[in-house]
Amino acid sequence: MTGSDKVDVAIIGGGTAGCAAALELRRRGLSVALFERRTVGSQASGVNYGGVRQQGRDPAELPLSRRSRPIWDRLPALVGHDCEFMATGHLKLAYTPEQMAELEAWSAMAAEQGVETRLMGANALAEAYPGLITNAYGGSLCPTDGQANPRLVAPAFARAARRAGAAIHEHEAVTGATRDAAGFRIETERGTRILAQSLINVAGAWADHVARWFGEFAPIQVLAPNMLVSEPVPYRLPVNIGVCGAGLYVRQIPRGNLIFGGGKGWADREAIRARPLVEVSCQASAQLARTLPWAANAAVIRSWTGIEGYFDDDIPVIGLSETTPGLVHAFGFSGHGFQLGPAIGEIVSELVVEGKTTTPIDAFSIRRFARAGHQAA
Amino acid sequence: MPERIIIVGAGPAGTRAARILAEAGLATVLLDEAAGNGGQIYRRQPPGFRRPYAALYGTEAGKAERLHAALDGFGGLIDHRTDTLVWSLDGRRLMLNTAGRADSLDFDRLILATGAMDRVIPLPGWTLPGVFALGGAQVALKHQACAVGAKTCFVGSSPLLPYVAYQYARAGAGVAGVVDTTPRSAKLGALPDLLAVPGVTARGLTYMAWLARHGIRYWHGATPLRVEGGEHVTALVFRTAGGAERRIDCDAVALGYGLKCEHQLADLAGCAFRFDSPTRQWVVAQDDAGRTSVDGLYVAGDGALIRGADAAELAGERAALALLADLGRPVDAARVAQIGRHLARIDRQRRGMDKAFAYPNHLAQSLADDVILCRCEAVTVGEVRRAVTEQGADDINRAKAFCRVGMGRCQGRVCGPAAADVVAAALGRPIEAAGRLRGQAPVKPVPVAVLAQAELGETQSA
Numbered sequence: 001m002t003g004s005d006k007v008d009v010a011i012i013g014g015g016t017a018g019c020a021a022a023l024e025l026r027r028r029g030l031s032v033a034l035f036e037r038r039t040v041g042s043q044a045s046g047v048n049y050g051g052v053r054q055q056g057r058d059p060a061e062l063p064l065s066r067r068s069r070p071i072w073d074r075l076p077a078l079v080g081h082d083c084e085f086m087a088t089g090h091l092k093l094a095y096t097p098e099q100m101a102e103l104e105a106w107s108a109m110a111a112e113q114g115v116e117t118r119l120m121g122a123n124a125l126a127e128a129y130p131g132l133i134t135n136a137y138g139g140s141l142c143p144t145d146g147q148a149n150p151r152l153v154a155p156a157f158a159r160a161a162r163r164a165g166a167a168i169h170e171h172e173a174v175t176g177a178t179r180d181a182a183g184f185r186i187e188t189e190r191g192t193r194i195l196a197q198s199l200i201n202v203a204g205a206w207a208d209h210v211a212r213w214f215g216e217f218a219p220i221q222v223l224a225p226n227m228l229v230s231e232p233v234p235y236r237l238p239v240n241i242g243v244c245g246a247g248l249y250v251r252q253i254p255r256g257n258l259i260f261g262g263g264k265g266w267a268d269r270e271a272i273r274a275r276p277l278v279e280v281s282c283q284a285s286a287q288l289a290r291t292l293p294w295a296a297n298a299a300v301i302r303s304w305t306g307i308e309g310y311f312d313d314d315i316p317v318i319g320l321s322e323t324t325p326g327l328v329h330a331f332g333f334s335g336h337g338f339q340l341g342p343a344i345g346e347i348v349s350e351l352v353v354e355g356k357t358t359t360p361i362d363a364f365s366i367r368r369f370a371r372a373g374h375q376a377a
Numbered sequence: 378m379p380e381r382i383i384i385v386g387a388g389p390a391g392t393r394a395a396r397i398l399a400e401a402g403l404a405t406v407l408l409d410e411a412a413g414n415g416g417q418i419y420r421r422q423p424p425g426f427r428r429p430y431a432a433l434y435g436t437e438a439g440k441a442e443r444l445h446a447a448l449d450g451f452g453g454l455i456d457h458r459t460d461t462l463v464w465s466l467d468g469r470r471l472m473l474n475t476a477g478r479a480d481s482l483d484f485d486r487l488i489l490a491t492g493a494m495d496r497v498i499p500l501p502g503w504t505l506p507g508v509f510a511l512g513g514a515q516v517a518l519k520h521q522a523c524a525v526g527a528k529t530c531f532v533g534s535s536p537l538l539p540y541v542a543y544q545y546a547r548a549g550a551g552v553a554g555v556v557d558t559t560p561r562s563a564k565l566g567a568l569p570d571l572l573a574v575p576g577v578t579a580r581g582l583t584y585m586a587w588l589a590r591h592g593i594r595y596w597h598g599a600t601p602l603r604v605e606g607g608e609h610v611t612a613l614v615f616r617t618a619g620g621a622e623r624r625i626d627c628d629a630v631a632l633g634y635g636l637k638c639e640h641q642l643a644d645l646a647g648c649a650f651r652f653d654s655p656t657r658q659w660v661v662a663q664d665d666a667g668r669t670s671v672d673g674l675y676v677a678g679d680g681a682l683i684r685g686a687d688a689a690e691l692a693g694e695r696a697a698l699a700l701l702a703d704l705g706r707p708v709d710a711a712r713v714a715q716i717g718r719h720l721a722r723i724d725r726q727r728r729g730m731d732k733a734f735a736y737p738n739h740l741a742q743s744l745a746d747d748v749i750l751c752r753c754e755a756v757t758v759g760e761v762r763r764a765v766t767e768q769g770a771d772d773i774n775r776a777k778a779f780c781r782v783g784m785g786r787c788q789g790r791v792c793g794p795a796a797a798d799v800v801a802a803a804l805g806r807p808i809e810a811a812g813r814l815r816g817q818a819p820v821k822p823v824p825v826a827v828l829a830q831a832e833l834g835e836t837q838s839a
Contacts, residue, residue, distance in 0.1 A: 039775060046778070151778040155768060170771075231786050231822055278467040278818065278831075282479075285828030296829065299822030301786055 007031045007167070009352055010186050010196035012174045012210055013203035014040035016338070017330050019157035019168070020345020021200055023079070026164035028353055033194055034158075034166060035186075037173035038272070041154025044204050044333065045341060047306025048225055049249055049261050050150045051240055052339045053090045054115050055142035056106065058315050060363035061340070062113050067359050068343030069144060075342075079160040083152040084253070090145030090240045091129075093136045093291070099244035103140040110142075117142045132236060134293060147240045147251045150338055157345070177213055179324055198326040198352045202344070205269050205309035207317075207331030214324040217369050218317055220332050224267035224305040226280040230298040232256025237292070248287040250295075258295055260288050265305035276303040310334035318344065318364035320351055328352055329366055380485040380704065383408065383471060385463050385642060388416020389686045390678025390693030391490035392447050397697035399451040401706060406456045406482060407448075408463055408473065416492055416678075417512065418686040419444050420520050433519055435544070436580060440686070465818035466645045472831060474823050479831035486673040486703075488696050489643055489661075490689070493636035493679035496658075497533075498741045498795050499758075501748050502604030503632065511633025515541045524550035526629025530613045532601050533633040534558040534734045536581060541631060542593065543584040552593050553627035556615050558634075558737045560598030570729030573722045577685075578729075596623075600740070604630055634736055636683045637794060643680075644816030646671050652809040655731045656683055657738060658794065659813045665717065666699035667692060675700060688723045691716050738808065741798035750799065751792040753785020758799055765803035772812035773800050786822060789814045 009025050011018045014036025022032045036042075052072055054065040071078065072085045094100040107117045118141045120128065125139055133139075158168050169188070177186045177199060184199040186192075201210040208220040237252035250260035263280035267273070281303050289296040309332045311317070316334060321327035328351045330344050337344070343359070350357040382398060384391045387409035395407045407414070413421040419441040422428060430438035448455050458475060465472040471487075473480040495510035502508070509517070509525045511533055517523045518541075528551035531542045538557055546552045571578040588595055598618030605612040605624075613625045640661050644650070649662040649670035660682055667675040677696040678689035695716050702708045744750070746759030760780045770776040773783070773796060782796045783789025789796065793814050801811040 039771070155779070159769065230825065276818065278465050278470070278472050278481075281818070282828045282832035285825045286832040289825055289829040296826040297824055299786075299824050300819055300828060301822050302784070302788060302817045303819070304817055 005033070005192075006195045007033045008196065009198045009200060010184060010194060011035070011200045011202060012177070013201070013207065013331075014154065014158060014168065014170065015043065015045035015202060015204055016041065016154040016157060016341025017344035017348065018200065018202040019154050019161055020342050021202065021348045022161035022166040022168065023157055023164055024345050024349040025352065026161060026166050028349060030353070032161070032166040033196070034161070034168045035172050035174045035188055036168070036170050039170050040158040040168065041151070043306045044308035044337060045154040046151050047227065047304060048150050048308070048338045049227060050147050050251070050259065050338065051090065051242075051249060052085060052146045052148050053142070053240065053242075053336075054110070054339070055090045055092055055117060055140065055145055056242065057336065059109055059113070060315060062110060062115065063359050064340050064343055064347070064361075066113065066115060067346070068340050071342035072146070072148065072339075075156070079156040081152060081156040083156055084149035085146060086148070087144060087146040088239050088251070089141050089143040090242065091139050091141045092242045092244060093133065093139045094244045095135065095137050097137065100138045102244065103138070107140055115142065116144070129239070132292065132294070141239070145240060147253075153338075153341065157342075174210075177210065179214070179326070184326065198328065200348050200352065201327065201329045202331060202348065204331055205307045207309060207329065211329060211366065214321055214327055216321060216323055216366055218311075218332065218366055219369055220309045220311065222267045222269045223308045223310045223335050224265035224274040225261055225308065225335060226263045226265040226276045226284060226303070226305055227259070227261040228276075228281055228284060228300050228303045230258040230295070231301050233258065233295070233298045236294070241291070243287065243291055246287045246291070248284060248291055250288055250292065258288075258298055260284060262287055267305070267307045269307050272307070274305045274307050276305045308333070308335055308337075313368075316364055317366045318347065318361045319366065320355070322365070322367050322370065379404065381483060382406070382486045382488075382700070383482060383484040384488045384490060385471070386416065386490035386492055386678065386680065387411065387414035387457065388490060388492050388678060389418060389444055389689040390680075390696070391416070391488065392444055393690045393693035394488050394490060394677060394697040395455050395457075396447045396451065397694050398700065399454040401701055402454070403701075404454045404456070406458065408458050408461045408471070410460065410462050412459050413445070414448060414457065415441065415445055417516060420516060421445065422520060422522070426522065428522065437686070444690070462821055462823070463642060464820050464823045466642050474827050477824075477827060479827045481831065486675070486700055487646075488667075488675045488677060488693075488700065489640070489680060490676070490678040490693055491639045491642060491680035493638055493683055494790060495633045496635050496637040496736070496794050497632050497791060498634055498737070499744060499748055499750055499792070500601050500603055500740070501745070502606065502610075504749050504752055505604055505606045505610050506608065507606065507610030507628060508604055508630045508632060511535060511537050511541055511631045512636070514629075514631035515544065518544060518548060518550070524548070525631060526610070526627065527551050528553045528627045529629040529631055530625050530627035531555045531631050532613060532615075534737060535633045535635045536730055536734055537633060538734070539581060539584040539588060539595065543587055546588065546591060546593060552588075553613075554593065554625045555588065555595040556599045556601060556613065556625070557595065557597050557734075558599055558601070558740065559733060559735050560618060563735060564597070564733040567729040567732035570725050571733060573725035573729070577726060635734060636679060638683060639680050639790075640676070641816040641820040643669060643674070643676055645818060645820070646674055648674065650813060653682070655728060657736050657808060665695070667696035668699055673703075684723055684727045688720060691719050691723075695720070738798045741795040742802040744795075744799065750796055751782045751785060751789075753787050754781040756780055756782045761796055761799045762803045765800055770800070771804065772810075773797050773814055774812055776800050777814065783814050788817065
């Protein structure tokens with residue numbers, strides 16, 4: 001794209017949320033231009049663990065997560081690819097009575113919101129997963145949760161959006177945006193100028209820059225999930241596992257590879273560089289060997305990371321701008337946005353088209369940082 | 378405190394570097410995966426094997442013997458750690474796996490002399506039992522006195538091709554034939570450059586003449602078509618330069634198209650790379666002395682540039698001299714100039730080698746869709762092409778993310794070159810535009826249990 005152009009909606013950021021929004025807006029008949037500085041899904045959406053999980057979420061996030069969950073089943077029809085999604089269930093393990101009490105409390109809360117879990121004691125675990133899990137005090141299984149291949153999801157949404165007529169611009173960073181009476185004037189590093197009626201800010205770990213262009217403050221920080229994968233070993237682990245307290249998470253795909261992580265790698269968001277840290281990889285391996293002793297002899301073949309944005313209160317910003325009509329934010333998913341991405345695409349589309357959404361999002365308003373922003377300024 | 382100097386790789390480059398630094402009175406730690414120094418080229422036989430140097434290394438016996446002895450007498454200065462894999466580099470720290478024991482070492486200066494491995498181009502049937510890399514076939518013979526087959530067919534394009542066939546035949550192993558993809562005319566055309574180092578070229582001609590004298594067929598300008606066999610290799614089928622299809626009965630195939638640099642640690646260290654057109658591969662950007670873009674980090678030997686064992690020794694010495702100079706130590710300028718002249722001659726001869734044994738990238742680009750490209754992940758050529766044409770992958774790393782090519786146990790060390798050519802062809806762009814597979818730790822697989830140990834271990838200082 002060169003010169004000047006007009007669209008109904010411009011989207012900054014090619015993660016799953018942005019690509020899903022592009023597809024949804026096209027389905028609603030709006031013209032869309034999405035700008036991604038690298039390739040779609042190359043940061044948080046593409047480098048994460050691949051957990052498709054409702055379990056353990058902040059109560060405020062659960063409605064988003066519930067809304068997203070059925071979309072994962074519909075991916076083949078929606079985007080033409082299953083993205084290797086499998087509803088394997090998610091099992092959270094407790095090692096102390098206190099941790100078990102937390103799982104029980106969450107389970108009761110989730111049940112009120114319609115998410116069913118099965119609480120299991122040590123005996124039930126041993127019966128359900130013989131020889132797999134040792135020393136756990138108990139656990140909570142959310143059978144409707146699962147896992148998917150993160151590398152495939154945002155690109156699949158992007159291809160579907162393209163087929164539906166969206167303009168998806170990769171390797172084209174947005175360098176600035178302003179709003180006047182005519183709409184949002186957006187400029188890219190390639191000199192593209194575009195006029196959009198609405199603007200969606202789904203720029204992940206860089207979204208606070210976009211917010212600042214419109215006088216809004218979001219104290220985003222950078223997180224790099226430290227991920228590892230083993231060589232294929234016989235398929236034994238039929239469920240996605242999280243460990244209370246330790247921060248370890250592990251799943252096995254049917255081809256046999258164990259995918260696991262925990263802790264944070266190194267990231268520099270200005271240089272757009274990130275790498276796993278050896279020390280953290282070793283810690284995660286030690287946790288894996290303690291949690292699943294049978295996995296200790298598997299050889300690790302690769303480690304990786306990427307850049308995610310997070311907030312101290314561990315929930316994202318989602319909602320209409322407080323300063324600028326037509327601007328919608330959704331970013332800072334704090335390390336657990338992968339499962340939410342497809343629903344976020346729908347929600348931001350509703351916000352653009354209708355100015356509201358059927359899913360409760362009040363807790364995620366950027367307003368919650370306004371006071372801190374004044375102090376920072 | 379003196380600077381901590383580590384050398385990774387105890388082949389010709391690493392051994393010579395350690396020796397030079399020791400002669401200057403500097404202590405080094407020398408790390409290598411093998412049980413003794415020598416690298417692949419001068420690989421030692423296992424304990425208890427008693428073949429003489431002449432039988433193991435032929436015309437190079439003297440060099441091998443000298444190199445093996447090069448560390449003797451410097452035990453106090455050279456801390457040679459054998460059976461040690463350096464599996465990652467994090468800032469100025471190396472992570473080690475010494476026969477299942479985790480350790481780490483911090484360094485101030487590092488010489489990477491990590492060597493090379495075979496470059497292969499897949500063909501139909503290449504995953505059958507009985508197909509070996511050419512260098513692997515040679516190592517089996519050199520190291521353990523084993524042949525990979527009773528009747529081996531040698532296929533590819535490499536100076537090693539006639540040499541290993543000769544070694545096999547001399548050792549009494551059956552050689553079914555040599556199928557070389559480079560035309561005879563290209564070899565003749567390369568002669569002026571090859572004669573820059575007449576000794577090496579004469580040796581190569583001797584091997585070819587010896588094979589001819591002993592009735593071993595050598596086809597130039599051939600096109601390998603497929604390896605045949607049910608549960609094991611039974612034949613190699615190829616097209617001759619004249620266009621006829623030929624079938625050679627054999628029970629093993631040794632396949633090799635030259636070597637590729639092993640430079641994953643330099644990649645993890647953040648070294649700049651450049652594309653080397655003559656050898657059609659990415660190499661670490663370096664100055665004449667092996668200094669990289671990362672301060673205090675040097676490369677030498679075939680891991681830096683593919684130019685053989687003699688050059689590796691010289692480059693190891695040159696890097697060591699550069700390190701000494703960078704420390705402010707006196708360095709013999711005449712020796713530096715002499716090494717430069719030697720290396721220039723070898724470089725000219727290598728240009729001849731690159732023509733005489735050209736890398737036939739068109740073979741990778743023209744592979745049929747159903748051929749397995751990535752053995753580890755069982756990814757076909759067609760799947761890689763579709764990652765580009767249907768999923769929009771615009772380089773090798775994106776293709777890897779979409780279809781798993783190069784994502785398995787070997788991390789693309791085997792399939793990487795051919796995969797890059799397939800991606801480049803599918804993009805309709807030059808090979809360098811397909812990019813370079815990013816290095817990711819660990820460089821080679823490391824058991825979870827060893828990583829777990831490393832978490833508990835304390836860092837030692839060199």
